[in-house]
Amino acid sequence: xxxxxxxxxxxxxxFISPELDPWGQPRPGVPGExxxxxPSRWPRLLLAGLAVVAVSATSGAIAGGVVADDDAAxxxxxxxxxxxxxxxxxxxxxxxxxxLVGAAATALSGVVSVRAGNSSGSGFAVDDQGHIITxxxxxxxxxxxxxxxxxxxxxxxxxxxxxPSSDIAVLRVDPSSGLRPLALARPGTTRxxxxxxxxxxxxxxxxxxxxxxxxALDRQVRLGSSGARRNAIQTDASINPGNSGGPLVNARGxxxxxxxxxxxxxxxxxxxxxxxxxxxxxxxxxERIISGGG
Numbered sequence: 018x019x020x021x022x023x024x025x026x027x028x029x030x031x032f033i034s035p036e037l038d039p040w041g042q043p044r045p046g047v048p049g050e051x052x053x054x055x056p057s058r059w060p061r062l063l064l065a066g067l068a069v070v071a072v073s074a075t076s077g078a079i080a081g082g083v084v085a086d087d088d089a090a091x092x093x094x095x096x097x098x099x100x101x102x103x104x105x106x107x108x109x110x111x112x113x114x115x116x117l118v119g120a121a122a123t124a125l126s127g128v129v130s131v132r133a134g135n136s137s138g139s140g141f142a143v144d145d146q147g148h149i150i151t152x153x154x155x156x157x158x159x160x161x162x163x164x165x166x167x168x169x170x171x172x173x174x175x176x177x178x179x180x181p182s183s184d185i186a187v188l189r190v191d192p193s194s195g196l197r198p199l200a201l202a203r204p205g206t207t208r209x210x211x212x213x214x215x216x217x218x219x220x221x222x223x224x225x226x227x228x229x230x231x232x233a234l235d236r237q238v239r240l241g242s243s244g245a246r247r248n249a250i251q252t253d254a255s256i257n258p259g260n261s262g263g264p265l266v267n268a269r270g271x272x273x274x275x276x277x278x279x280x281x282x283x284x285x286x287x288x289x290x291x292x293x294x295x296x297x298x299x300x301x302x303x304e305r306i307i308s309g310g311g
Contacts, residue, residue, distance in 0.1 A: 116268040121214055121226045123270030125167050126197040128263060130218040131174075131188070134160020139217030139263030140188060141272065142196040143303065149188040149196070150303050151262030152277055153179045156186050164188065166196055167224055178306035183247070184240045184277055184294065185302035186262075199264060202271040204297040207231060207250065215254040215276050215291070217263025229254030229289075231273075238292050240277060249292040250274045256291035265293040275299045 127142040131151050138155030142148070149164065156162060162174045172194050177187040190196070208231065215227045233251040240247050252265060256279050265274040274293030281288055 117212060117214060117228060120266055120268050120270040121216070124199060124214065124216045124264060124266045124272075125224055125226070127199040128216045128224070129164035129166050129172075129196065130221075130223045130259075131155055131162070131164050131262060133162045134158050136160075137218065137221065137259055138261040139259065139276070140164060141216075141262075141264045142198045143201070143300075144198050145192060147190045147192040147194060147196070148177065148303070148307060149174065149190065150275060150299055151186050151188060152275065153181050153184045153186040155262045156188070157181070162188060164190060165223060166194070168195075170194075178309075180302040180306060182245065183298060183302040185275065185299050185306070187303050187306045199266070200269075200271045201296050201300060202267060202269075202273045204295075207234065207267070207273045207295070209234060212268050213252055213254055213273060214266050215252070215256050215260060215263065215293075216266060217260040217276060219255075219257035219259040221259055225260075227255040229291075232290070236292060238278065240294070247298065248295060249277070250295055252291050252293060253289045254291060255287055255289070257287055272296050 124141075129140050129142070129149060131138045131140045131149075133156040136155055136158050138151055140149040140151035140155075143150050156176055157179065162176055163171050164174050165171050172190045174188040174190045177189050179186040211231050213229060213231055215229070217225060219225050219227075229252050231250060232253050235248045236251045237246045238249040239245065240249070250265065250273065252274075254265065256276050260276045263276050264272040265276055267273050274295050276291065276293050278292040279287055280290040280292075
């Protein structure tokens with residue numbers, strides 16, 4: 018079990034954002050150098066967006082961390098399966114499985130770049146009423162909010178509500194905007210090893226798609242202002258600042274999670290360990306917000 022401690026403690030890194038300073042104030046422009054902490058090589062957990070996950074209200078010291086529990090090994094199959102070549106999807110250009118190409122096209126039609134004051138991130142449409150899910154830490158700084166779709170149109174958005182404890186927020190744009198709602202994966206259907214795509218606007222590069230697999234399920238990660246541990250999906254799909262709030266989708270184009278955080282070593286960027294809020298958690302939070310209960 019790995020325990021990543023907060024930067025406010027004498028040893029070990031913790032949750033910080035590359036686009037906020039240690040006192041929670043937005044850094045202008047592209048995120049700069051992260052505040053120096055302990056030089057140990059333990060991974061540091063960063064939000065792939067814009068805000069500190071958990072900040073001490075009295076001292077401003079950044080708190081939080083991630084605890085990775087051992088996952089039970091999957092039982093071995095009693096009967097050998099067919100050769101990989103017989104079951105693999107047909108390759109498309111560059112050797113990318115054809116179903117991922119289709120999944121990317123499906124997801125991009127409903128994904129937006131989000132701009133809130135001096136902060137930026139990603140989001141995705143979930144219904145035909147103009148509702149968009151993103152991360153709370155993308156919009157918590159306030160200011161006017163707008164989104165940009167794949168057609169380049171900038172749309173004014175309102176913040177319907179925020180749930181800091183789950184790091185989920187819901188925006189709303191004009192329902193006639195033409196954003197295509199993304200299908201949500203059924204709870205319990207995500208599997209370790211299945212291919213996934215992270216879709217969003219890392220470093221302001223809108224419409225970016227990166228590929229990987231589901232590396233693990235039920236990772237215990239402290240998210241939100243409460244500092245409570247929540248289950249997260251671990252993925253090796255490249256996630257960077259600006260991806261926050263964007264979808265993690267499976268090969269069918271269904272949203273399995275909301276990209277939220279990355280682990281990084283001191284002085285480095287993405288090292289291939291990212292975390293997403295499972296879609297069932299995000300959906301529950303969004304429904305509470307939309308109904309007025311969150």
